[in-house]
Amino acid sequence: MNKLMEWHGGIARYGFSLTENGKLIENTKEQKAIALAKQLREKGNTLLKISAILADKGYLSRAHTPLSAKQIRKIVGEAKK
Numbered sequence: 001m002n003k004l005m006e007w008h009g010g011i012a013r014y015g016f017s018l019t020e021n022g023k024l025i026e027n028t029k030e031q032k033a034i035a036l037a038k039q040l041r042e043k044g045n046t047l048l049k050i051s052a053i054l055a056d057k058g059y060l061s062r063a064h065t066p067l068s069a070k071q072i073r074k075i076v077g078e079a080k081k
Contacts, residue, residue: 012024012027014030014033014034014061014062014071014074014075015027015030015031015033015034015075016030029059030059032059033054033059033067033075034075034076036053036054036057036059037050037054037067037072037075037076038075038076038077040053041072041078047069047072047073048069050067050076051067051068051069051072052066054066054067054072055067
């Protein structure tokens with residue numbers, strides 16, 4: 001992804017969608033899930049607990065399954081320890 005939000009291949013990362021002409025735009029629902037995941041993590045929730053809370057609120061992966069701990073870690077911007 002470059003500064004102009006143009007995508008040059010692959011699937012758009014969680015929180016964004018691709019337009020027909022290849023521009024990245026924010027995916028409102030996914031952005032809400034990201035914000036909630038960050039809030040929950042700051043409050044000390046585990047990655048799996050965050051996944052369960054998001055799923056209960058209807059925030060799922062694009063495959064319509066609960067987000068994995070690995071996906072949550074990536075979303076909240078944590079480096080693997």
